[in-house]
Amino acid sequence: MKPSRELEIFMDRLGHRFADPSLLARALTHSSLSSPTRGDNQRLEFLGDRVLGLVMAQAVLAADEAAKEGQLAPRFNALVRKEACADVARQIDVGAAMRLGKSEMSAGGRRRMALLGDAMEAVIAAVYLDAGFDVAQEVVLRLWGDRIDRVADDARDAKTALQEWAQGRGMAPPSYSELARSGPDHAPVFQVRVTLADGRYADGQATAKRQAEQAAASALLQMLESG
Structure with missing residues (x-):
C-alpha cells in the first residue's frame, strides 16, 4: 500500500521508513475503529511488549554489569511499564497519528495514557515485523534515549x-x-x-x-x- 501523507509524516517522527506501511497503519488503528476488513493493533501490542522487553532486558544488563537481579528488575520495570511507553509516544506524537472510533476520539483517546502506551508497543512490533530485531532495537534505544541511563535513579516509583x-x-x-x-x-x-x-x-x-x-x-x- 502507498502510505498516506499522515503516515509519511509519522514515519519521519519515528525515524523508520516502512517497506510495508500497512503494518504501521494497523499498529495505529485502535479497536474502536476496527472492522472485518480493517484490523486493529491488539495483536501487535502483544508482540511489541515482548520485543520491548527483550531490548530493555539487554539494555539494563549492559548498563550495569555488577547489578544483581534485585536491582535490575525494578529498572527493567520502569522502562517497559505503560507510563514509560506513553511518555515516548507523546515524544513522537503517536496520538496525532492514531486511528480512533468516534467514541474514543470524543473521550480524548489521543491523550489517554493506556491507549498511547498500547499504540507505542504496537508500533515497535510493526518495526520488528517490517525490518527485524536489530532495527527494532535501534529504534527503541534511540527513542528511549537517556531514560536508560537514568533508570537506576528513576526505578523507584x-x-x-x-x-x-x-x-x-x-x-x-x-x-x-x-x-x-x-x-x-x-x-x-x-x-x-x-x-x-x-x-x-x-x-x-x-x-x-x-x-x-x-x-x-x-x-x-x-x-x-x-x-
Missing part, C-alpha cells in the same frame, strides 16, 4: 520514594484520598490528594486511580525538593 522520604524523617506514611472522579465510565478521570503527617499535600490527576496517586506523589516530591 514516586509513591515509594515519597514513603521513604517520610519514613527517613520519622513521619507516618503519606495518606491518599480520592477528591473527585469525572468523565464517562469508559474513560474516567481521577483526582487524588496525598498528604503528609505535617499537613503538606499535593494533588494529581490521571485516567486511573493508581496513576493519579503516582502523579500526586510526584508533585509533592517536586515541592519538597524545591523548598
Whole structure:
C-alpha cells in the first residue's frame, strides 16, 4: 500500500521508513475503529511488549554489569511499564497519528495514557515485523534515549520514594484520598490528594486511580525538593 501523507509524516517522527506501511497503519488503528476488513493493533501490542522487553532486558544488563537481579528488575520495570511507553509516544506524537472510533476520539483517546502506551508497543512490533530485531532495537534505544541511563535513579516509583522520604524523617506514611472522579465510565478521570503527617499535600490527576496517586506523589516530591 502507498502510505498516506499522515503516515509519511509519522514515519519521519519515528525515524523508520516502512517497506510495508500497512503494518504501521494497523499498529495505529485502535479497536474502536476496527472492522472485518480493517484490523486493529491488539495483536501487535502483544508482540511489541515482548520485543520491548527483550531490548530493555539487554539494555539494563549492559548498563550495569555488577547489578544483581534485585536491582535490575525494578529498572527493567520502569522502562517497559505503560507510563514509560506513553511518555515516548507523546515524544513522537503517536496520538496525532492514531486511528480512533468516534467514541474514543470524543473521550480524548489521543491523550489517554493506556491507549498511547498500547499504540507505542504496537508500533515497535510493526518495526520488528517490517525490518527485524536489530532495527527494532535501534529504534527503541534511540527513542528511549537517556531514560536508560537514568533508570537506576528513576526505578523507584514516586509513591515509594515519597514513603521513604517520610519514613527517613520519622513521619507516618503519606495518606491518599480520592477528591473527585469525572468523565464517562469508559474513560474516567481521577483526582487524588496525598498528604503528609505535617499537613503538606499535593494533588494529581490521571485516567486511573493508581496513576493519579503516582502523579500526586510526584508533585509533592517536586515541592519538597524545591523548598
